[in-house]
Amino acid sequence: MSDKQTSDWNTRYAREDYLFGEAPNAFLAAQAPRLKAGGTALAVADGEGRNGVWLAQQGLDVLSLDSSAVAQDKARRLAQARGAPLRLELGDLAAWEFPPARFDVVAAIFIQFAGPALRARLFEGMKRTLKPGGLLLLEGYRPEQIAYGTGGPRVVENLYTEAMLREAFADLEIVELKAYDAEIEEGAGHKGMSALIDLVARKPA
Numbered sequence: 001m002s003d004k005q006t007s008d009w010n011t012r013y014a015r016e017d018y019l020f021g022e023a024p025n026a027f028l029a030a031q032a033p034r035l036k037a038g039g040t041a042l043a044v045a046d047g048e049g050r051n052g053v054w055l056a057q058q059g060l061d062v063l064s065l066d067s068s069a070v071a072q073d074k075a076r077r078l079a080q081a082r083g084a085p086l087r088l089e090l091g092d093l094a095a096w097e098f099p100p101a102r103f104d105v106v107a108a109i110f111i112q113f114a115g116p117a118l119r120a121r122l123f124e125g126m127k128r129t130l131k132p133g134g135l136l137l138l139e140g141y142r143p144e145q146i147a148y149g150t151g152g153p154r155v156v157e158n159l160y161t162e163a164m165l166r167e168a169f170a171d172l173e174i175v176e177l178k179a180y181d182a183e184i185e186e187g188a189g190h191k192g193m194s195a196l197i198d199l200v201a202r203k204p205a
């Protein structure tokens with residue numbers, strides 16, 4: 001990723017409050033019954049850590065990866081405030097080597113900074129880094145989000161459709177794939193009626 005893109009995210013995060021809130025993403029929080037304490041989790045592009053910290057509070061050993069140092073300082077503070085151990089790594093997902101079969105859970109919540117080429121790399125890496133039997137939890141916006149204008153990139157090719165996710169994760173067991181519209185309130189960054197898509201998928205054991 002370019003220095004400019006990193007600096008843009010650092011600028012967006014340079015504020016007192018948490019741009020996407022301190023509470024976990026609602027879809028992720030609803031997955032609590034599927035999580036097993038003692039496992040490992042990767043929070044992909046975890047930003048200010050709201051999701052990584054929540055996963056750590058569920059008893060998972062979490063690696064929170066993001067390219068914004070400003071966001072990671074805030075993630076560190078949130079983890080300390082909650083007494084939740086969180087491992088942080090500053091990294092560029094365009095180059096990051098996803099270790100094979102390392103994580104029981106991969107959480108990818110609003111990682112739509114990626115256009116088609118980077119998205120293909122990320123999706124392959126996320127699948128590779130899941131252990132057999134591991135769980136992928138992904139939420140993003142659908143193309144209909146552009147009209148709502150309540151968050152996310154205004155670049156249609158970065159957004160997800162049901163057909164796209166079904167094809168990209170055909171080698172996983174699709175546990176749930178749901179496209180719907182809902183009012184969300186996740187900080188100032190994601191606020192209002194939104195066109196969402198959720199995926200829960202399991203890597204074959």
Ligand SMILES: C[S@@+](CC[C@H](N)C(=O)[O-])C[C@H]1O[C@@H](n2cnc3c(N)ncnc32)[C@H](O)[C@@H]1O
Nearest residue numbers: 001009020045046047066067068092093109113
């Ligand atoms: C919309 S935010 C979502 C943050 C977090 N997942 C959440 O839901 O609160 C997208 C995140 O992607 C990160 N990001 C953008 N490009 C990246 C890259 N190439 N490598 C790693 N992180 C990146 C940004 O720093 C930002 O934190």
